[in-house]
Amino acid sequence: MPSASPYPNQFKMESPVDKPRYQYRDLDWTAKEIRVVELLPGTFQERIRIKFHHVALAPRRPSAIRLPPSRDEIQKTLPADWIVRVCLDGRFIFERIKEYEPEEPYETSWLHPVTGVDPNVSFDDNKLEYEGLSYVWAPEGSEEDALVLEPTAPSTGAASSSLSIRPNLAAALRHLRYRDIPRRMWIDALCINQTDLEERNNQVHIMCDIYRRASHVVVWLGPEMEDSKMAMAALRHLGEQAVYTERGAWRTNPPGCSNPELARASVPLPYDEQTWRSITSLLQRSWFERLWVWQEVRLADERSFMLCGPDSISLSLFRRAIFCASDKKFLPSNEVRGLILDAVEVMLPFSNQPFFRELQTLNWKGCANPRDKIYGALGAAPAAIRERITPDYSLPVETVYSQFCKAYIECLERLDFLDRCNIDAREIKGPTWVPDWSVPVDRAVRLPYADIFYAAGASAAEVSFRSDSDGTDVQVMEASGVHCGTVSFVGQKSPPASDGLLAAVKTWEAEALSTERYAPTNERSIDAFVTLLGLGYMIERWPQCNSLLTVPEAADLYGREFIDTKGDAVSHESLNFIRVRHRYFIKTDTGYMGTSHARPEIGDKLVVLLGCPSPLLVRPDPASTSEKQQYRVVGATYTHGLMDTEALLGPLPEGWRVRMARESGFFDSMHFFSVTEDKTTKEDPRLGEDPPEWERLEAVRTGNDPWNFARYRSRETRDVINSDPRLMPDALRSRGIRVGYYSLV
Template sequence: MFMHEPTDSVSWAHPDPDFDHSRIPYPPTLPPPGFSPEYEALSYVWGSPDSPEIALVRNVATMANGRPETIALTGKSFLPLFITRNLAGALRHLRRSDKARTLWIDAICINQEDKGERNHQVLRVTSVYTLAKRVIVWLGPEADSSGLAMSTLQYLGRQIEVSSDTLRFAAPDATEPAWHRTEVSLPYSSAVWAAILALFERAYFDRVWVAQEVILANPEAVVLCGHDESSWHTFSRAIVCLVTKQDVSPDLRRRLERARTLTWAPLDISLFFVLHLMRTRLCSDPRDKVYAALGITPPGFARLIKPNYQLPIAEVYKNAFLAALEHSKRLVLLQDCELQARSVVGLPTWVPDWSVPRQSHLLSAFAFASGMSRSHHKFIAPDTLAVLGRRVATLRHASGAGPETPEEVVSHVRAWEPSGLFTDSYAAGGSLLDAFLSALRVGYVYERFPLGSASHLAEWREFYTNKFRVAVGATDKEEVAHDKESYWTTVFAKYRSFITTDQGHVGLGPTGALPGDIACSILGCNTNIILREAPDGRYSVVGECYIEGLDDAVGILGPLPEGWTKVAGKDSDGYTVHNFKNQSTGVITSEDPRVPPLLPPWRALERERDPGCPAVWACFENTTSGEVIDTDPRMLPDALEQRGVKLETFKLC
């Protein structure tokens, strides 16, 4: 820690690599007697190293007679230190008062050139931000009407509150009691919307380390942008409110969805989503895509990871995948693999390449391909993973490179239309048109997700028929692409291929899928996965897919009985649950009608969710052995095979 003086002094990390940094008691080690443990932690973006500024630093890490004193390395009380311009700007704004403050800043408190020290200190950063008296979020200097954006967001945030299960309601002292409602438009001018968009386009919301820093912060956290200030509590509620509004532009919605992840509690985020979240963010060392996540991942996973910046990136990522597999017994991370988006040499195709941004939108929240099953796997060193599952389809056709922009999606989707679209029936029942339209949204329609923001299939059908498919010219395509009715299609179709199967199904697959590839339901994986057989008999992971009529564990358990449909709901904690509805009686149940009743020695167990557990989760106990699992025992391999379900081993390379 260091004392920030009201002059140009800031913090201290000695430039001499031979200096014994163990003499400096970083948080969360206990401070010496008489030393106040209160400090503030700065969350910021380092910024460009070009044109650095010089700051004077006073170290206060050692103690004498209960008082801070400087380590006299040069015989001076203050040491000069080069810092980035963004950090210098933050510290200048923090000097607005004459009050001296104790600050923790990573660029100064950790010797970034010493990999051994970084290995040691990365694990302690979690406690630094958890124990800080206050986390200070620095968005940068005033620019692009940021003052207007900050004041607007502060007023909006004061109008709503958010419950632990993510429900929004009016704040007790709200002067705009209806603003929390999705359908209520906000009376903002184009200038206000532009200012808000510019604020959320700032580099702060793109960096990897800030996710951990903000999520771990206590309620005293504040947001600074130039001279404007807001509590993080108020700021985050404005984000939650805005992202649900129907009249928010697609560009702003995408930026808000990224910012919204910073508002979640660490225990509410699954391990798999944390690692996916880090992939979407930027950092200078690709290993940080894993190491920066450790503070907000389940402790059981974090204990399996030992930061080591000397390891090759491929080894760090493979170790993280295997640690996640050991901790969770799930293969959800297969869903983050994209064969066409890889840059790390030597990385198996079954390990996501977190060093590069994912091209397509993750489908996990919308899919239920293997039901509530756990993985059954075997790692065969050095790079083979054997998994259990079933092949559900073979690809007959796959379109070329996927569209990149919403406007391109409009053109591609129209070219994807199969023949007989308005006249033919679909292989899995119903009309080909409805199957095609549902596939474009990976099944995200009101009939399947009645508690979400999805529109009815009939509304989407009318919009597609009368507006989407008839749009001509750049202006019409842009208008259609940015309509709220097109939003989910432009999200899911981006960088995806339109696929058909030998059985006549349609769906969305990864860019790079080829005829002859197989779609598989793999135990413990939420989505169907496209695999490609290699000459040695192993399989490469091409990517995840959605095939209309082959989700909802159909590939493993077969179709639902006539009169039954799957509908998603919410549990008491706000998590998505996959229920089943009897259309004749209207009864909705969590019990899958395709599986037999739960029999002894297994019984359902009521207990709170484990921290960071997968979204698809339930608890069962074996009363004979005492074993407790978080997946349905009726989906275990032995139970499936006893009911005639033939499973296959796929060796992934």
């Protein structure tokens, strides 16, 4: 039975050596130099011996890259009954098109069905001869000394110095070390002089290049323990049964798999309790909670693999296994599903999904330095943002965060980041419109993705900055928006877990159901209330999600099981549609009801700012004067009746409703469904004709776009914008909308 300790006593801990500490030689930054560690051969028990070499990351040469043909080129060579699909790892797979029986496996092939040629042959001579290691630093303590040899010394020669290594890295190196030949790797803790702040800044800035140029990436999950061998075997087998293609929108089985039925979502996984326990333990390892691994994994190529003790699995197979498990309708518990979904977020390939969604996911991860909440996400950022931010670990945390917010506005013209603000969860100084990303967000109370909300539609933010009156560096952000009401009632906060949730929601009922109809949307108050409790996750809005309830079903369930319930003795079914954990209930003088993670106060203003996907609560700043009213950002809300651009455009016409439609396998976008005509369109029926001075372009999403975007070109200047000109402030004012300015401090 493996030891329960995080670092099993598989080898005798070496005593400290009587050698001077290794002194790093300076890197030549003009040559884009990095250090590579050479792990010298040895047995598992022998002391770790290493050398350091300087390697220049020469500019990438496009001529050194040979790519396979495009999907469209290959499709032209296929018979009519075959289709070629692109897997998540970039490989092509061929599938015969025909009517399959419900349990019949798909006929697939990695080889061209006519020529028998594998089209997946490519090479990249820009790769360098080192492996990138992805691992967790782990806490300090029980460090051991590695011997450092001079670069030109023979492998069996005497060491000239030593270097301390933390236990998790030492365990990794012992498992990775060959017995007979050296191994070259890039390892951040060793290859960056951690005491040299300027060097750290430089190396973090080129981190993407370091992992992209590695021959492949090795993921170290930790030593063998808690039946990890069983978990690795189960996931390896599952990954061999399913392939995901078309950016996650299509699932098929690879050729020659032994259990193709496991690729189907309706087929449960055949795991006993012990196997599920082993998989749960594996997914709870700290590697999955680390921020930097996201970038390291997404830059890894198809030869990369994961190592847990002596057991390995290719990164591709692990990704396929996790995706397959996440699709299953039946899993042993919500905890397991949550761990699997967290792993899916880590394993998603680079895609065109909005950067802020990537940032939001990454900010749920852990890192030692709070500045890395931004610096660790730059690998996913649009180039324009990366160019504006140079890592500098000497800057105060609030300055790093403020610089990012300004760069985000300049590049994307959106205020999505305001959804992360919470006036009660701040440890940094500075303006309240700058979120404190250093404060961790618990899984149970994470905000829904801001990108599923459309309070401001595809409008661009209209902002300006100025220094506060006292002349300090604190900036005031002037933002355009619409006033939607003043908070007149605040309900008690719901708990972060299921216990006590129903009792808390019960206390909101009197205010929520005080009238038969909900005035802002002219629907039954009970329907509005249950939609609020579900944060809009109802099947009318998400028709592809069969597990969701319809609004009438949720209202009926509330009436049958919930409204008459004393305490929390309610079926598990009731808890599934209620998503308002750790939230306050609010009501405004204009009749709106909503919820917020941040603590509201009576008198807070409810506003929709242009470019911000959620309605915000802002609070008059005590230092304001009658001549200069300023506000502090309290936090984002889910406000029923304001989530679909109603503040700017009014309600949808009779017979229309919002539907979320699949844009790819990873995310959905806002569409409009006409009940009377039974048709779906991306065009908002509330918007009129395009302005004559603007030319509409095809809105093909790129990684540089915000979630809610459009594409227009000025006929006069030829400038292209990522927003809808019909939602510009002057256009809104011409519709009678009172667009004001809010000074946020």
